[in-house]
Amino acid sequence: MIPATFDYVRPATLDDAARALSDAGEDAKVLAGGQSLMPLLRMRLAIPDALIDLDRVAGLREIRDDGDAIVIGAMATHHQVIRDPLVREHVPLLADTTELVADPAVRHRGTFGGSLAHADPAGDLPAVALALDAVLLVRSVRGEREIPVSEFFVDWMTSAMEPDELLVGVRVPKMGAGWGVHYEKFHRTAQAWAIVGIACAVRRDGDGIADARVALTNMGPTPVRAGAVETAVRGGPASEDAFRTAAAQAAAGTEPPTDLHGSSEYRTHLATVLTARALAAAAG
Numbered sequence: 001m002i003p004a005t006f007d008y009v010r011p012a013t014l015d016d017a018a019r020a021l022s023d024a025g026e027d028a029k030v031l032a033g034g035q036s037l038m039p040l041l042r043m044r045l046a047i048p049d050a051l052i053d054l055d056r057v058a059g060l061r062e063i064r065d066d067g068d069a070i071v072i073g074a075m076a077t078h079h080q081v082i083r084d085p086l087v088r089e090h091v092p093l094l095a096d097t098t099e100l101v102a103d104p105a106v107r108h109r110g111t112f113g114g115s116l117a118h119a120d121p122a123g124d125l126p127a128v129a130l131a132l133d134a135v136l137l138v139r140s141v142r143g144e145r146e147i148p149v150s151e152f153f154v155d156w157m158t159s160a161m162e163p164d165e166l167l168v169g170v171r172v173p174k175m176g177a178g179w180g181v182h183y184e185k186f187h188r189t190a191q192a193w194a195i196v197g198i199a200c201a202v203r204r205d206g207d208g209i210a211d212a213r214v215a216l217t218n219m220g221p222t223p224v225r226a227g228a229v230e231t232a233v234r235g236g237p238a239s240e241d242a243f244r245t246a247a248a249q250a251a252a253g254t255e256p257p258t259d260l261h262g263s264s265e266y267r268t269h270l271a272t273v274l275t276a277r278a279l280a281a282a283a284g
Helices: 016-026 038-042 080-085 083-091 092-098 104-109 112-118 124-131 226-234 241-246 263-283
Strands: 007-009 028-031 050-053 063-064 071-075 135-140 143-148 153-155 166-173 178-186 195-203 208-217
Touching: 007 016, 007 208, 016 028, 016 050, 016 135, 016 166, 028 038, 038 178, 063 083, 071 083, 071 112, 071 241, 080 083, 080 092, 080 104, 080 112, 083 092, 083 241, 092 195, 104 178, 112 124, 112 166, 124 178, 124 195, 178 263, 208 226, 208 263, 226 263, 241 263
Parallel strands: 007 050, 028 050
Antiparallel strands: 063 071, 071 166, 135 143, 135 166, 178 195, 195 208
């Protein structure tokens, strides 16, 4: 299909972009890499009055060291994130997971910020951001504010950003030494969305687990932190039996959907099995 008619705006500065979005009103869409938005436009599932293209806005692709965190510009592509030495050193879970997103063509155009702002619970990176306790930086004509990732995803493909706000960057805390990480993804074909995914980070203390972070992909209308699993693992032994016991609680408090790819019960089973695998892999 052909997209419906819309006004096209291509600002050169962040101030111009914020002003254009404010002037366009609630029926505007922001174009970053376009890998999620363009199919929606072609199928007329999105019919905006205006399209604000951020491609020429300076500074939004930068990845920089910010002391105890890494700040990733919202327009940084997946390919940049994978190859960036700061990301690979300090938040390897993000680099490793981004390598599993779609295919090379998509990774060269799709953006980290766009993936989060799209807020698709089947996307891999929202769950990773949740596991990493990221903070999202947004901007509007009213100024700047920070949104903790735990408050950012509010419903299916819905975020806490106001209609006139732009996502400009993501602050990701450095993990520090001693963490092992893994992303376990089950999907029906290569390059497909995850039926269920598990973002996992484990910090060992000898033969035990000092800390753990686990977040689930596609187990509800938003990515979900598996708090019951984290609590069960902390302070326990680094053994496969302990991980399987903890993983039995992976689906606690979730709302797994039923769709053509699988039932709610099937996803619950997958979450249990994949969480045990992810914990074991992260713990080494």
